[in-house]
Amino acid sequence: MDPLRVVEICAGAGGQALGLERAGFEHWLAVEIDPTAVETLRHNRPEWDVRLGDVADEDVWDPKQFKGVELLAGGVPCPPFSIAGKQLGSSDERDLFAWAVELCAVMTPRALMLENVRGLSAPRFSAYRQHVLDRLDELGYVADWRLLHASDFGVPQLRPRFVLVALQKEYAPYFSWPETVPLKTSVGELLQDLMEAEGWEHAAEWARRASGIGPTLVGGSKKHGGADLGPTRAKRAWMDLGVDAMGVANEAPPAGAPEGHNPKLTIEMVARLQGWTGDDWEFVGRKTSKYRQIGNAFPPPVAAAVGSRIAAALRREGPARELAEVVVHDEVYRILRAAEKPLTLREIITASAGDLTQEEVLLRLKHLERDFDMPRGKRRGEETFELGNFRAFVGQDDHIRHEYLAQMRSKVS
Incomplete structure (x- = not known):
């Protein structure tokens, strides 16, 4: 199994791509809707x-042509799950998570890796996560979720990402999540040389002040x-x-900037804070576009750490481990899904x-009613509940996503 190939959807500007390359994967294909990121x-x-184009448009690419790829990976849109948003989940026309999972039925990749925001790990989405796990199990995969923090992989930033990894059952016993490493570098230590680039005499003092780790960089969207x-x-x-933090600078502080000055970060500094080393990737576009590409990325060191463990599993390196018991994210979902008839509250x-x-x-x-159709009825005076269709986009020709994309294409990022 050499080389290991990856098809990456919603690839952005390459944070995950670079990390997977470092982990030993070769890109068979990358698909992205934003022209500048492409x-x-x-x-x-x-x-x-x-x-370039909508990843769900078969005129852009045909998933069937990439059947049997070693890894399907992607960072599908975050707004459906973001705590800063309405958390509409499967009712959000931008949601592509369930569609990406369904690609496993078409492409049969040996492994799947999808990353998203921390909000997907919240109780609000327990049934959504359960549906994903159960669907992957039906397709022959063993799947697990893990909340990973960039600061645990050498990136001085509070950037939690919720990651799904699934492997075909013959490879799953060889997978383990990457071990964390102590963070050795603060924001100041990481950026001091860049702050000194224009001759600022007080960069060392600034670096001592910037002795912690930064909050999550927010790339935002074209709407804002x-x-x-x-x-x-x-x-x-x-x-x-x-x-x-009220903007991004064109240059580092000049010589003569006073002691105690609070500088803005440059694009180069932001990229380094996100895990790019500075000489391994160049960003195309104007400053705002570059910042958005960087801020929305999956940090390369985190992608490399997870990708390396997937690569090791696909090569069956090390001893096979006994698979851990699958975590049940939503017991009510599981009960209703298995029921042969609608159930009352007492029966649940x-x-x-x-x-x-x-x-x-x-x-x-x-919570279930926000992601699934939930027909209700009556039996002997008690209300009954039934699990209906999952509302998420999985490729339907008549889904609201198509109308949204037609109207908002220039603002989708």
């Missing part, structure tokens, strides 16, 4: 097959303004590190062997 990918890796380093709370955290509680209270069941039913 230019960045093609500029840095002209030998790759990089396609220019480049800045995040919402109000993040801006305050950056100011505590001696950084003006009984089926949970008393593990769930009435309040817990009602809350989970409320």
Whole structure:
């Protein structure tokens, strides 16, 4: 199995791509909807097959032509799960997570890796996660979720990402999540040489002030303004590190800038904070576009760490491990999915062997109704509940996603 090939969807500007390359994967294909990000990918890796367009459009690429690829990977859109948004999940027309999972039925990759925001790990999406795990199990994969922090992989940034890894059952016993490493570098230590680039005499003093790790860089979307380093709370955290987060600078502080000056970060600094070393990747476009490409990326060191463990599993390196018991994310979903008839509230509680209270069941039913059709009925005066169709986009020709994309194409990023 040499080389290991990867098809990457929603590839962005290459954070995950570079990490997977470092892990030993060769890109068979990369697909991205943002034209400038595509230019960045093609500029840095002209030998790759990089396609521009909607990843779910078969005029852009035909998944069947990439059947049997070793790894299917991607960073599908985050807004459906973001805590900063409405958390519409499968009802959000931008949601591609379930569609990406369904690609496993078409492409039969040996492994799948998808990353998203921390919000997907919240109780609100427990049934969504359960549906994903159960669907992958039906397709012959062993899957697991893990919340990974960039700061645990050498990146001085508070950047949690929720990662799904699934492997065909013959490879799953060889997979283990990467071990974390102690963070040895602060924001100041990482960026001091760049702060000194224009001769600022007080860069060393600034580096001592910037002795912690930074908050999550927020790339944002084309709908909202220019480049800045995040919402109000993040801006305050950056100011505590001696950084003006109200924008991105064109250059490092000049010679003569006073002691105690709070500089803005440059594109080069932001890229380094995201895990690019500075000489391994060049970004195409204007400053705001470059910042957006960097801020929305999966840090290359995190992608490399997870990718390396997937590569080792695909090569069956090391001893096979006994698979851990699968975590049940939503017991109410599992009960309703297995039921042969609609169930009352009391029947759901009984089926949970008393593990769930009435309040817990009602809350989970409320969450379920946001992602699934939930027909209700009556039996002997008691309301009944039934698990209906999953509302997520999985390729339907009549899904609302198509209308949204037609109207908002220039603002999708």
